Amino acid sequence: xxxxxxxxxxxxxxxxxxxxxxxxxxxxxxxxxxxxxxxxxxxxxxxxxxxxxxxxxxxxxxxxxxxxxxxxxxxxxxxxxxxxxxxxxxxxxxxxxxxxxxxxxxxxxxxxxxxxxxxxxxxxxxxxxxxxxxxxxxxxxxxxxxxxxxxxxxxxxxxxxxxxxxxxxxxxxxxxxxxxxxxxxxxxxxxxxxxxxxxxxxxxxxxxxxxxxxxxxxxxxxxxxxxxxxxxxxxxxxxxxxxxxxxxxxxxxxxxxxxxxxxxxxxxxxxxxxxxxxxxxxxxxxxxxxxxxxxxxxxxxxxxxxxxxxxxxxxxxxxxxxxx
Amino acid sequence: xxxxxxxxxxxxxxxxxxxxxxxxxxxxxxxxxxxxxxxxxxxxxxxxxxxxxxxxxxxxxxxxxxxxxxxxxxxxxxxxxxxxxxxxxxxxxxxxxxxxxxxxxxxxxxxxxxxxxxxxxxxxxxxxxxxxxxxxxxxxxxxxxxxxxxxxxxxxxxxxxxxxxxxxxxxxxxxxxxxxxxxxxxxxxxxxxxxxxxxxxxxxxxxxxxxxxxxxxxxxxxxxxxxxxxxxxxxxxxxxxxxxxxxxxxxxxxxxxxxxxxxxxxxxxxxxxxxxxxxxxxxxxxxxxxxxxxxxxxxxxxxxxxxxxxxxxxxxxxxxxxxxxxxxxxxxxxxxxxxxxxxxxxxxxxxxxxxxxxxxxxxxxxxxxxxxxxxxxxxxxxxxxxxxxxxxxxxxxxxxxxxxxxxxxxxxxxxxxxxxxxxxxxxxxxxxxxxxxxxxxxxxxxxxxxxxxxxxxxxxxxxxxxxxxxxxxxxxxxxxxxxxxxxxxxxxxxxxxxxxxxxxxxxxxxxxxxxxxxxxxxxxxxxxxxxxxxxxxxxxxxxxx
Numbered sequence: 050x051x052x053x054x055x056x057x058x059x060x061x062x063x064x065x066x067x068x069x070x071x072x073x074x075x076x077x078x079x080x081x082x083x084x085x086x087x088x089x090x091x092x093x094x095x096x097x098x099x100x101x102x103x104x105x106x107x108x109x110x111x112x113x114x115x116x117x118x119x120x121x122x123x124x125x126x127x128x129x130x131x132x133x134x135x136x137x138x139x140x141x142x143x144x145x146x147x148x149x150x151x152x153x154x155x156x157x158x159x160x161x162x163x164x165x166x167x168x169x170x171x172x173x174x175x176x177x178x179x180x181x182x183x184x185x186x187x188x189x190x191x192x193x194x195x196x197x198x199x200x201x202x203x204x205x206x207x208x209x210x211x212x213x214x215x216x217x218x219x220x221x222x223x224x225x226x227x228x229x230x231x232x233x234x235x236x237x238x239x240x241x242x243x244x245x246x247x248x249x250x251x252x253x254x255x256x257x258x259x260x261x262x263x264x265x266x267x268x269x270x271x272x273x274x275x276x277x278x279x280x281x282x283x284x285x286x287x288x289x290x291x292x293x294x295x296x297x298x299x300x301x302x303x304x305x306x307x308x309x310x311x312x313x314x315x316x317x318x319x320x321x322x323x324x325x326x327x328x329x330x331x332x333x334x335x336x337x338x339x340x341x342x343x344x345x346x347x348x349x350x351x352x353x354x355x356x357x358x359x360x361x362x363x364x365x366x367x368x369x370x371x372x373x
Numbered sequence: 374x375x376x377x378x379x380x381x382x383x384x385x386x387x388x389x390x391x392x393x394x395x396x397x398x399x400x401x402x403x404x405x406x407x408x409x410x411x412x413x414x415x416x417x418x419x420x421x422x423x424x425x426x427x428x429x430x431x432x433x434x435x436x437x438x439x440x441x442x443x444x445x446x447x448x449x450x451x452x453x454x455x456x457x458x459x460x461x462x463x464x465x466x467x468x469x470x471x472x473x474x475x476x477x478x479x480x481x482x483x484x485x486x487x488x489x490x491x492x493x494x495x496x497x498x499x500x501x502x503x504x505x506x507x508x509x510x511x512x513x514x515x516x517x518x519x520x521x522x523x524x525x526x527x528x529x530x531x532x533x534x535x536x537x538x539x540x541x542x543x544x545x546x547x548x549x550x551x552x553x554x555x556x557x558x559x560x561x562x563x564x565x566x567x568x569x570x571x572x573x574x575x576x577x578x579x580x581x582x583x584x585x586x587x588x589x590x591x592x593x594x595x596x597x598x599x600x601x602x603x604x605x606x607x608x609x610x611x612x613x614x615x616x617x618x619x620x621x622x623x624x625x626x627x628x629x630x631x632x633x634x635x636x637x638x639x640x641x642x643x644x645x646x647x648x649x650x651x652x653x654x655x656x657x658x659x660x661x662x663x664x665x666x667x668x669x670x671x672x673x674x675x676x677x678x679x680x681x682x683x684x685x686x687x688x689x690x691x692x693x694x695x696x697x698x699x700x701x702x703x704x705x706x707x708x709x710x711x712x713x714x715x716x717x718x719x720x721x722x723x724x725x726x727x728x729x730x731x732x733x734x735x736x737x738x739x740x741x742x743x744x745x746x747x748x749x750x751x752x753x754x755x756x757x758x759x760x761x762x763x764x765x766x767x768x769x770x771x772x773x774x775x776x777x778x779x780x781x782x783x784x785x786x787x788x789x790x791x792x793x794x795x796x797x798x799x800x801x802x803x804x805x806x807x808x809x810x811x812x813x814x815x816x817x818x819x820x821x822x823x824x825x826x827x828x829x830x831x832x833x834x835x836x837x838x839x840x841x842x843x844x845x846x847x848x849x850x851x852x853x854x855x856x857x858x859x860x861x862x863x864x865x866x867x868x869x870x871x872x873x874x875x876x877x878x879x880x881x882x883x884x885x886x887x888x889x890x891x892x893x894x895x896x897x898x899x900x901x902x903x904x905x906x907x908x909x910x911x912x913x914x915x916x917x918x
Contacts, residue, residue: 079883105718106754106901124757126901146710146902147761147874166761168874186763187834187874187902188807189778190733218791220777235791240780248837252877271842364783370729370747 076128082253083142084132085172091132094139094156099128108143110152112159119159125150134176134202138162142170147187151179153202163206165222167198171253173260177203178280180254180263183238184220191240195247195267196231198223199278199285226278227267227287230356242359244270257318257326264316264328266292273297275316275330277351288351296344297332324348376402380440382417382433391438399429399443472811473840473848476830476868479917482617482682482697489572489609490539491688493631496575496604502588504531504604506543507632508688511535515632517545517588525554529561529588539569542580545588563587567604575604610687612636615664617682619699619915620853620861624667624682628660631687636660638667642679642698652683660686672859672913676703676888699853700916703888706880707854707909710834710873710902711895712805712813712823713758713765718900721750726788726795727770731781734800744782746795754900760793762902764805772799772823807832807871808840809848813894816865821896830866834873834892841872847918852891854912862912867893885911 076093084091096113108125111118125143132140137157143150151170153163168182183196200209200223206216211233214221218235225233228247250273251266262279267289274289319327331343378396400423407421417433428446433439492513496504506515513533520526529545536542543566548559562582569575579589579600590600610631617624624638638656653674656667678700683692715721730736730745749769759765763778776784776792788795804812804823814824816831833852837843850869854862873892880890893909 103906104900104904106758124754126903144903145761146758147763150761184761184777186761186775186778188763188774188871190774190806190808190810191778191780215790217789219793220791235784236777236780239777246841248841248843249877250837268837268842362780362783364781365743367744367746367783367785368742369785370745 076131078130080130080142083130083140083170083172085174085176085256087253091130093131094133097131097139101125101127103127106145110141110154112154112156114157114159117159121152121154121159121161123150123152123164132172134172136203138202140170140172140179140202148184149181151181163209163222165219167222169249169253170200171256171263172202173256173263173280174258175260177201177260178256178263179223180226180256180265180278181223182249183225183233185239189239192243192246193239194228194241194245195249196225196233196238197227197265197267197276197278198233199226199280201283224285226285227276227289227354228357229287229354230358234361236362240362245357245359246270251316255316255318257320259320261321262318262326264318264330266316266330275328275346275351276354277318277326277328287354289354290346290351292332292344378403378407378419378421378431380419380433382438394440396431396440397443399423399431400427400445472806473809475849476851476866477849477918479618479620479851479853479866480696480698482693483614484691484693485611485613486689486691487572487609487611487630488688490569491610491631492541492567492569492575493610493634493687494606494608495632496606498577498588498602498604500602504588505632506531506533507634508535508541509634513541513543519588521553523555524557525550527553527559529563536566541567543567543589560587563589565589572609573606575606577602577604606630610634610689612684612686612689612691614682614684614691614693617693617697619669619671619917620866622668622671622859622861624655624669624684625664626667626684626691627664628662628686631662631689633659633661634687636665636684636686639683639685640669640674640679641681641683642677650680655682671701671855671915672857674701676701698918700918702852702891702914702916704886704911705889705891705914706884706887706911707833707891707893707914708879709893709895709905709907709909711897711899711905713755713762713900713902713904714898715752715755715765715767717898717904718752718755718758721752721768723751723753723756723794724748725751725756726785727773728782728785728795728797731779731797733779733781734798746782746785751796756794756796758901759796764799766805766823766898767796770796770798771801772803772805773797774799807834807894808838809870810840811848811870813870813896814868815894815896816867817896819896821898824896827896830868831864832870832894833867834871834876834894835869836873836876836890838872839869846916849918851917853915853917854910855915856910856912862910866917867891870894884908887911889914 076099078091081089081091099108099110101108103126106126108123108128110121123143127144129144130142134140139154139156141152141154148166148168151165151167155162166184170179170181172179179200179202181198183198185193209223221233221235225231231237248268250268254263254265256263264277267274267276273292277288279286316330325348328346377398379393380396381393382391403421407419409419419431421429423429429443430446431443432441491508492506493508502519504517515531517531518526518528528549530547531543531545533541533543544564546561548561552558564580565577567575567577608630611629613627615625615627639652639654641652643650680698681693683690726746727749728746730741759773760775763775765773767773773796776795779797784792784795807813813832814827816829817827820826835846839846839848846869852867876890880887895905897905
């Protein structure tokens with residue numbers, strides 16, 4: 050998908066190249082929430098530029114390393130955000146017109162350490178984790194479901210793929226934290242039963258300051274739930290709190306949330322206090338009969354997420370056309 | 374050429390060629406190229422699938438040089454599948470999933486109301502006296518004219534009060550002239566009670582204080598207190614909303630039967646996020662019978678669901694029916710997207726795996742198997758675009774969909790394990806479709822290969838997905854675009870037909886202080902799905918459902 054070029058020669062040419070980049074290669078940093086700084090400012094790490102050819106869907110990222118310039122060609126019509134990571138790494142997120150093109154790049158060698166597609170990646174405050182939605186195409190003929198994935202930024206490619214998944218796989222990356230029961234196998238989020246189609250209903254993922262919990266909203270066939278994923282070491286647990294109409298609409302007389310779209314914006318997961326964690330959730334209902342409301346949830350308001358599963362796809366045998 | 378199989382063999386015994394011998398055909402014609410094997414014993418076995426789907430066998434004896442003739446071995450598993458050799462053929466025309474419902478047509482609201490117990494209007498009694506009355510709340514005002522061919526007309530001012538439902542007490546005073554043409558001083562202060570008995574009928578009772586010189590008293594001179602008269606009027610006060618049309622930004626109201634009164638026009642609804650319904654006064658002014666036009670003030674409304682227009686005049690309140698409603702999404706950023714075209718990306722430089730047949734695109738002859746694929750060259754950037762976008766137009770196959778977008782066959786052996794170089798060929802007549810399974814259009818009316826003639830209304834992509842559980846968007850929703858000058862976008866209404874996963878963001882202060890984000894389909898060709906660089910524009914978006 051992406052290509053790496055490392056040039057240690059032709060310094061003059063590289064210098065000229067960088068001058069060209071500096072004219073056209075500003076990275077806008079338009080999505081600071083990816084770096085864990087919603088609404089904040091994340092400066093572009095020094096000596097990094099990019100030039101994009103929107104018409105061809107290609108971006109070239111350049112890193113000045115000592116006297117050399119490393120260039121990476123990324124499948125992105127623009128570079129939207131670069132986040133510095135520990136261990137001399139960078140997270141580079143490109144726009145594709147569809148899902149995000151997520152790249153992990155070595156700032157010391159210019160090597161492309163991993164590259165994959167996902168939706169709405171957000172780094173935890175301690176820069177250990179990346180929560181995201183599994184890739185699916187923008188335009189589909191078959192039902193799809195959201196599948197929420199956790200990527201360990203301290204591990205390499207192999208450490209973020211299930212055994213048996215190719216290291217070149219650009220979609221089955223990370224491990225599933227919700228819906229519980231899915232295992233991030235190839236294509237397990239598309240062509241799924243209609244009653245298993247989860248939808249993302251918050252505008253982003255929201256990490257707790259201690260990076261040990263992340264919250265977001267999910268809608269399963271009209272039932273809105275707040276999803277809480279706790280991270281303890283390498284272990285994750287997933288909990289859900291179905292939002293009632295009293296919570297979501299301010300009107301308990303409304304029969305269920307399937308009638309309305311209720312969006313969650315900026316839920317705030319507080320710090321762990323003993324076994325409890327307070328989560329404040331502003332809720333905005335698109336339904337006209339609802340009023341702006343919000344709820345404060347505690348650990349006891351959540352239940353462990355139920356295991357969901359459906360039979361693996363059974364395809365007719367593939368038949369190859371004879372060579373002409 | 375004649376469809377028969379011919380055989381010419383060399384005899385080991387004589388080293389002579391037999392010459393061409395016709396074996397005829399089998400099963401009504403060959404559906405496959407016959408195949409031939411020579412067994413260890415030297416017999417030659419020829420097999421072929423006939424047009425009837427059965428397997429046929431013919432064999433040549435090595436000892437007798439005799440042909441057995443075609444034997445029908447029948448078929449298995451419901452029929453034999455024929456896999457032809459050779460290069461690509463045109464993708465097969467087959468139905469795609471059934472499109473979701475057609476678009477909602479904009480509703481023009483209407484309603485009418487009459488208040489028969491309102492005394493407003495022009496009444497006439499048995500003596501041709503006329504009473505022009507206007508009721509405002511519990512007060513009545515107006516005038517009455519007594520026609521007298523001998524002593525001339527006299528006109529009084531009338532005031533009065535509502536005393537009950539449809540009952541009134543009226544007083545006439547200030548006669549003009551004060552002395553009639555016969556020299557009589559005209560009386561003032563005469564009173565009467567009026568009871569409305571029907572929309573056009575009432576009974577008036579003269580209550581004094583003295584007879585003569587009064588319209589209330591009948592024929593001008595009257596017969597004293599207690600006399601009664603029948604009143605009639607042509608029509609009761611009626612207010613009619615003849616057309617409340619958000620698309621044309623007009624509310625047409627026709628007033629009949631009453632006098633001049635305050636006409637109040639209100640728009641009723643509920644703002645998003647606010648539980649209490651509210652009303653916006655669109656007009657409040659004195660109006661008499663006639664037709665009057667008002668406007669919605671579309672660019673100054675708050676986002677929300679609007680459910681009715683009401684008009685109140687002379688005690689009657691008309692309201693649009695329950696089918697009238699619209700939802701102001703808000704000031705909305707309309708970005709643009711298009712379908713990637715391979716010929717805009719460059720020449721083929723990689724190999725892809727193309728499924729020719731699958732559930733939505735089976736072979737109509739039934740001969741090609743499901744999940745029949747072939748390897749074909751494609752441009753690598755185009756492949757990336759089709760993978761992420763889901764759809765693209767290849768130079769060789771026409772419309773392709775990514776493996777993830779259809780996923781009705783497994784990943785072919787040898788293809789990338791994540792399916793990123795496997796695609797499904799779409800029948801050209803199906804064209805480019807969105808999540809609602811309808812053919813996408815940009816509404817321009819211009820012919821574009823796989824978008825038909827781009828008919829109205831142009832397609833838009835929304836978030837949440839219109840094809841799903843969302844209450845905000847449905848596949849039948851239409852959207853009216855209004856510019857900041859209050860004018861409808863000249864390119865017409867738009868139709869929710871597709872999902873825009875990124876439209877939950879991409880609006881706000883960075884995009885002209887917009888409240889929402891909708892992606893507009895453009896049939897222009899480019900390598901990427903974002904080749905149409907500019908936004909469609911920022912508009913006030915009104916959802917019509």
